[in-house]
Amino acid sequence: MAHPRTLRVDYGKTSHVICVIGTELNVSMSRSAPPSSKFFSVKCTPNVQYRITPSPQDTAPLAPIPLNGNSVLFISMDRASTFENDSKLSVQYYGENKDVLGRAVLHLTAVEISLDVDADRDGIVERNNPNKGSWMWGPNGHGAILLVNCDSERKYGKKLDSEQDYVSRVSDLKDMSLMVLRTRGPARLPPGYKLTMHISQSDAENVRVFRSRSSDAITNTLTNLLYSAFVKDYPLVLSSEVLSQEVPYLGGAAEMNFYVEGLRFLDKDFDGLISINLSLLEPISPGFPETPIFTDRVVFRVAPWIMTPNTLNPVEVFVCSTSDNYQFLKGMKKLVDKSGYKLKICYEYMNRGDRWMQDELEFGYIDSPHHQFPVVLDSPRDGKLMNFPYDVLLGPDFGYVERVADNEDVSSLDSFGNLEVSPPVSVNGKNYPLGRIIIGVAFPTATQGRNMTKVVQDFLWAQKVQEPIALFSDWLLVGHVDEFMTFVPAPDRKGFRLLLASPDAGYKLFRGLQNDGHGQAIMFEGLGEQEEITVDEILKDENLQAENNYVQSCIDWNRDVLKRELGLDDEDIIDLPILFKLLEENRAVAYYPDMVNMIVLGKNLGIPKPFGPKVNGRCALEAEMCSLMEALGLSCTFIDDFSSYHKLLGEVHCGSNVRRESFDFKWWNLEM
Numbered sequence: 001m002a003h004p005r006t007l008r009v010d011y012g013k014t015s016h017v018i019c020v021i022g023t024e025l026n027v028s029m030s031r032s033a034p035p036s037s038k039f040f041s042v043k044c045t046p047n048v049q050y051r052i053t054p055s056p057q058d059t060a061p062l063a064p065i066p067l068n069g070n071s072v073l074f075i076s077m078d079r080a081s082t083f084e085n086d087s088k089l090s091v092q093y094y095g096e097n098k099d100v101l102g103r104a105v106l107h108l109t110a111v112e113i114s115l116d117v118d119a120d121r122d123g124i125v126e127r128n129n130p131n132k133g134s135w136m137w138g139p140n141g142h143g144a145i146l147l148v149n150c151d152s153e154r155k156y157g158k159k160l161d162s163e164q165d166y167v168s169r170v171s172d173l174k175d176m177s178l179m180v181l182r183t184r185g186p187a188r189l190p191p192g193y194k195l196t197m198h199i200s201q202s203d204a205e206n207v208r209v210f211r212s213r214s215s216d217a218i219t220n221t222l223t224n225l226l227y228s229a230f231v232k233d234y235p236l237v238l239s240s241e242v243l244s245q246e247v248p249y250l251g252g253a254a255e256m257n258f259y260v261e262g263l264r265f266l267d268k269d270f271d272g273l274i275s276i277n278l279s280l281l282e283p284i285s286p287g288f289p290e291t292p293i294f295t296d297r298v299v300f301r302v303a304p305w306i307m308t309p310n311t312l313n314p315v316e317v318f319v320c321s322t323s324d325n326y327q328f329l330k331g332m333k334k335l336v337d338k339s340g341y342k343l344k345i346c347y348e349y350m351n352r353g354d355r356w357m358q359d360e361l362e363f364g365y366i367d368s369p370h371h372q373f374p375v376v377l378d379s380p381r382d383g384k385l386m387n388f389p390y391d392v393l394l395g396p397d398f399g400y401v402e403r404v405a406d407n408e409d410v411s412s413l414d415s416f417g418n419l420e421v422s423p424p425v426s427v428n429g430k431n432y433p434l435g436r437i438i439i440g441v442a443f444p445t446a447t448q449g450r451n452m453t454k455v456v457q458d459f460l461w462a463q464k465v466q467e468p469i470a471l472f473s474d475w476l477l478v479g480h481v482d483e484f485m486t487f488v489p490a491p492d493r494k495g496f497r498l499l500l501a502s503p504d505a506g507y508k509l510f511r512g513l514q515n516d517g518h519g520q521a522i523m524f525e526g527l528g529e530q531e532e533i534t535v536d537e538i539l540k541d542e543n544l545q546a547e548n549n550y551v552q553s554c555i556d557w558n559r560d561v562l563k564r565e566l567g568l569d570d571e572d573i574i575d576l577p578i579l580f581k582l583l584e585e586n587r588a589v590a591y592y593p594d595m596v597n598m599i600v601l602g603k604n605l606g607i608p609k610p611f612g613p614k615v616n617g618r619c620a621l622e623a624e625m626c627s628l629m630e631a632l633g634l635s636c637t638f639i640d641d642f643s644s645y646h647k648l649l650g651e652v653h654c655g656s657n658v659r660r661e662s663f664d665f666k667w668w669n670l671e672m
Helices: 170-175 326-339 388-393 454-462 503-515 535-540 542-566 620-630
Strands: 003-006 014-020 023-028 039-044 048-053 072-077 087-094 100-116 144-146 177-185 194-198 207-211 236-238 244-247 252-262 273-282 291-302 314-320 342-346 361-367 372-378 399-402 419-421 425-427 430-432 437-441 469-472 485-489 496-502 573-577 580-582 588-590 599-601 604-608 635-639 656-660
Touching: 003 291, 014 023, 014 072, 014 273, 014 291, 039 048, 048 087, 072 087, 072 100, 100 273, 100 291, 144 177, 144 252, 194 236, 207 273, 236 244, 252 291, 314 326, 314 599, 326 342, 326 599, 326 604, 326 635, 361 388, 361 656, 372 388, 388 399, 419 485, 425 542, 437 454, 469 542, 485 599, 496 503, 496 542, 503 535, 503 542, 503 573, 503 620, 535 542, 542 573, 542 580, 542 588, 573 620, 599 656, 620 635
Parallel strands: 003 023, 014 100, 144 291, 314 342, 372 399, 437 469, 496 573, 604 635
Antiparallel strands: 023 072, 039 087, 048 072, 087 100, 100 177, 177 252, 194 244, 194 273, 207 236, 207 252, 273 291, 314 656, 361 372, 419 437, 425 430, 485 496, 580 588, 599 604
């Protein structure tokens, strides 16, 4: 469809006009005619096409056409000019007796101008895609994608690439989206005409544009260009300080590469859509500003930050080394080696005694058709591990993002043991192929409860592609969802099981032991006499039973939410035998090592060793876990975290973190 442009034509003059291929010049004949005009005729050179409305009845060449108030001349050209003013069109006006009253002459120069992006999301910047100026979700959708340039190419003086307004290394270009200006026409534009790239003030806060000085033709892939040995000069074109800038017109058939850099993730005040415009400006007369006669527009959507669930394959496992966690590290190393993944240890000079690797950060990634890399989300908790995500993880092709709670109270609920994500699910006909984020908050009726800070919640909701679910976790002393739930892969049904801590399952197991004559079996055997307690003593403790009844009611509330929001049946849920006890402010902690707080490495599970009562030399709690998990084809490894984590109100999952592979599913193919 041609883009219309209204054109003024003055009789008695020769006008020099640029016609952009794909546009149509509209001339109101009555507005341009001399007084008393009754007829007009049109004559043009072969490269010019025109049509007239209303259509004239007499179609003879140069036959005078009746002039009325609705007469409009539409002019277009379909081939770029080889030199300036190489085409002409003239309009002759006649009076009542068809006497000539005036003549207007147009000298026309045709140019092709196209600002192009990868609008069909195949990794190739195609020419003049008709959908480049809009965004649509879905496998048949369109619209270009932009990554936030949140990694760091610098070897020294590390900072985010998005924090510097220049391209320091050619490798940085692969984190940006390619945009190409394609032109075809004479060697130069007529005097006074120029091309300008521009952006709105609001969009300029979220994006920068650089230009390559090279005029080499674009290749179909970025690879050859991005890894050239010599770093070329890439001047800044658009930024928050530069909203509009002239760009060169190269002449002939030419292509100019631009690199678009995302600066900001989606958030409450930013929906992720960015528009970039290219306009051809026309001079009017000396002393007056040029006016735009053609504008091409492209739209980008910033890629969301995406979390990875337990069902995706691990890449590497992170743990801390402290002065007292040798047993834990030994067990973790054995598990990771058995699973065939990499173990990364954060030593004490970096962690400064902070062992809670899960709480400090969450791994995710960003993705586009041309590039993908992991991005770590740094929590607002800012413990002694606070520098680890930035100082250690941030680097080339490893991004970093944080949300700072400036005016909010940061609580334990802001640690990322309180941030999980489900595997892919389908709920009431709506698909979530990237799963759903899960956070813990205060109970809806609470007036004094703790909540995850608003800045983090706003960030998570704004990503759109993993619509969050809020659970009630404030009943726990620490307050993290990973204390009562996790997901493990499964070979059937939905491809996973939801594991929930269950005091009811715990009491059922202990009563079964008592009924089978094992009431004197000892819990916490070998951990010191002050820890040891028999099954009979546990079951006799009415206060402990009452506390666990309360805990079970809290977990059941969450169970119902998860069933509803994840589309689960009871057959998709496995209850694990775990008891709790209430401490300060009637908030709960695990009574013995919390087996649901596990690490999932493919089919291998690293589970807190529960030190349960032994029957025939085997821990009854371990036996129950193995029975439940082995039915799913999963292997259980029990890791001793009792003194170094459990006594400090955390477990295996709290003390570890896993970077996983990304989803095969591409987020832009979501049906929204």
